[in-house]
Amino acid sequence: MKKILLLLTIVFALGATVRAQDSENPWLIGVSTNYVDFHVIDLSLGEQFTNACWMGNTIPGMIRLGRNINKSFNASALVANVKFEPEKLNLIPLDRTITGDKFWKYGVQLEYKFANDYLLNETSWFDPYIYLGMNGSSIDEIAYLSSSMGIGINIWFIEKLGVNFQGAYDYNWDFNDYMHYSIGLVTRFGKVKDQDGDGIIDKRDLCPEVYGLAEFDGCPDTDGDGIPDNDDACPQVAGLAEFNGCPDTDGDGIIDQKDECPQVGGLAEFNGCPDKDGDGIPDHLDNCPDIAGLAEFNGCPDNDGDGVPDHLDKCPNEAGPASKKGCPLPVIVPVEVKELIGFNTEDIEFEISSSTILKESFDELDNIVKIMNDYPDTRFTIYGYTDITGPKDFNLKLSKERANSVKKYFTNKGIDPSRLEANGFGIQNPIAPNNTREGQAKNRRVEINVKE
Structure with missing residues (x-):
């Protein structure tokens, strides 16, 4: 009894630790109690059930060891033992009289599984199958051959520990046929290849030689960006899915490895570099x-x-x-031109306390316009001055207005204003004493000179 309990404990322990898929745990072991129903060959099917002779109830009565061939087929070997009462068994017509109380069966069977990912999911808790078998049996130490055909169901209730039901019709070649039924515990186990040790078997591991994560089917994600290395164009640097795992530090839409300015947002036409002034020359070359x-x-x-x-x-x-x-370059103007302009400017006259040029000065100004046109590369200064009579601020304003009035006369005659510089300086730079009327008259002037 202790040995039986120990065996059941081992079976439960295996069931709690094995993995889920059949292909990952190719071995199967089952421990069952079983029953045998001997039938008389010449009875009808209905009579065979009404005249059944049930024998069995030994624990463990059957041990079955199986191996997964592929997703659809298993091969199993079994040993079964049934204890019966010869007196009861001999009440039915048999080919010979039975004196012993032990029935032994040794067999092999080929099973077709419906949980094969074609009909049912391979990991389904409901795992039915059909099978054919060849057996050797003995009663009273006399051996017989038989063939069997049956159905079975595994119901997996935790991990790979489950309950097995199996029933078969055994055709005995030299003795009475019988029905063989069993019910018990079953578990799957077995070590499969996982060369990188990541807990994902090689056949399901997309990266079987590199330790990886289950979420990526066994492939690693070295940079931790959520993109497995086998799909990551930049596996050593965390990046974005839109760039196949490569980073874009400056967020300009150009991945760093193709960005000549990865720390500064830029334009694709300049390989990720900016052009702040918009002149078509990227900043790092500008x-x-x-x-x-x-x-x-x-x-x-x-x-x-x-x-x-x-x-x-x-x-x-x-x-x-x-x-x-x-x-x-400085414009070389003949001395006589300078003198002529200087001479003419003495005759530019204005209305009293006004910037309005008197008509009598127009001829003199027109002569200067002619000189300006004869020397188009020359530039000129037009400076206005006053005497000391009157308020100082008024004199400064009047000198500026008179200089600008002369400039306007020239521009109205077609002279480019960029050639002319007009300004007023009030009472500054007198050319004669201001204590006489003659000196004051000379100081009220507009000077036009060639700009060197």
Whole structure:
């Protein structure tokens, strides 16, 4: 009895630790109690059931060891023992008189499983099968051969521990036929190949040589980004699924490994680098990244178009050669022109305390316009002055207005205003004493000079 209890304990322990799928646990062992019903060959099927002679009830009466061949087939070997009462058994017509009380059966059987992923899921708790078998049996130490055909059901209730029911018709070649029934416990076990030791058998492991995770079918996720290494284009660096596991640190839609500026958001056309000034030159190649410029000057502007970029041009708003650092060459004007203009300016007269030019001065101004047109590359200053009579602020304002009035006269005659610089200085720079009327008259003037 103790041996029986020990055997049952082992069976339960195996059932609690084995894995779920048949293909992962190819071995099966069952311990059952079994019964045998001998029938008389010449009785009808109905009479055989009404005249049944049940024998059995030994514990354990049958031990069955099976091996999974594939998803659909198992092969099993069994040993069964039945104890019966000869007196009761001899009441039915038998081929010979029975004197012993032991019946032994040794057999092999081929089982077709319905839980094979074709008809039922391989992991189903309901696991029916049909089988054919060849057996050897003995009664009174006389051996007989028989063949069997039967059905069975495994019902798995925890992991791989279950209950087995099995029933078969045994055709005995040299003795009476019989029905053989059994019920007991069954479990599956067996060690399968898992070379990386991750708990996922190789046949189900997409990465059988590398330790991995069950959620990724045995493949690793080294960077922990939720994308298994076998699908991750950047397995060593956490990234995004939309980029096949590669990172985009600056969030510009260009993965870091293709981004020349991975820490700064940029444009695809510049391989992920920015162009803040929008001049078509990426900032890392732009010497003036905050000001739109030209490619020929590495992104720097040249406002005056003289071929000298503004940051090297000392006169960025006036065209000039590089030899003069972008400043224009001085215009050489004949001395007589300077003297002529200076002479004419003495005759420019205005209404008293006004910037209105008197008509008598128009001819003189027209002569200066002609000189300006004859020397189109020259530029001129127009400076207004007053005497010391009157308020100082009034004189300064009047001098500026008179200078601008002359400039306006010239521009109305077609002179480019960029060639003219007008300003007023009030009582500054007198050319004669202000204590006489003659001196004051000379100091009330507009000077026009060639700008060197």
